[in-house]
Amino acid sequence: MAxxxxxxxxxxxxxxxxGERDLLRKLFSDVQALLExxxxxxxxxxxxxxxxxxxxxxxxxxxxLRLLPAGTTGNDDDALEFRRFTERSLxxxxxxxxxxxxxxxxxxxxxxxxEQAQLxxxxxxxxxxxxxxxxxxxxxxxxxRLHDITDPSKAEDLDGYLALVYxxxxxxxxxxxxxxxxxxx
Numbered sequence: 001m002a003x004x005x006x007x008x009x010x011x012x013x014x015x016x017x018x019g020e021r022d023l024l025r026k027l028f029s030d031v032q033a034l035l036e037x038x039x040x041x042x043x044x045x046x047x048x049x050x051x052x053x054x055x056x057x058x059x060x061x062x063x064x065l066r067l068l069p070a071g072t073t074g075n076d077d078d079a080l081e082f083r084r085f086t087e088r089s090l091x092x093x094x095x096x097x098x099x100x101x102x103x104x105x106x107x108x109x110x111x112x113x114x115e116q117a118q119l120x121x122x123x124x125x126x127x128x129x130x131x132x133x134x135x136x137x138x139x140x141x142x143x144x145r146l147h148d149i150t151d152p153s154k155a156e157d158l159d160g161y162l163a164l165v166y167x168x169x170x171x172x173x174x175x176x177x178x179x180x181x182x183x184x185x
């Protein structure tokens with residue numbers, strides 16, 4: 001069973017079982033695939049270089065919308081314009097963090113420097129956003145309901161298993177954030 005992240009003399013360290021590593025790799029890969037743009041980068045080299053995406057649109061998938069929210073509210077045209085200028089680079093940045101986190105899982109025990117820990121935290125956060133969406137997590141009451149699901153033998157359906165995964169990822173992220181905070185002292 002995972003021990004969670006702790007600040008040590010060698011960096012921010014965690015011990016994860018092989019099955020836990022495999023689960024995280026799969027989650028990182030799934031979210032990375034979800035973030036894959038529907039269209040190729042613009043053929044215009046300048047537009048591609050600066051990340052402008054003239055075909056950007058509001059995502060239909062609610063989980064993707066959580067990962068790529070509107071940059072402004074109150075004016076749909078402004079929000080879409082903002083999305084055209086920022087979405088592709090945001091997708092790439094998130095995918096990069098997910099890839100980096102997946103690569104870090106190859107080491108046992110898992111040892112991260114501060115920069116690697118921040119990327120790992122970003123990847124865990126994106127996984128949590130997708131899981132929360134799939135579970136219909138909207139408010140504190142929903143979170144409490146999910147938080148109480150901790151016994152794998154009592155998971156009777158897909159939502160029960162997703163809740164267990166959500167709780168594991170949440171716990172892992174909490175330990176990582178605490179270790180990052182400890183590194184600031």
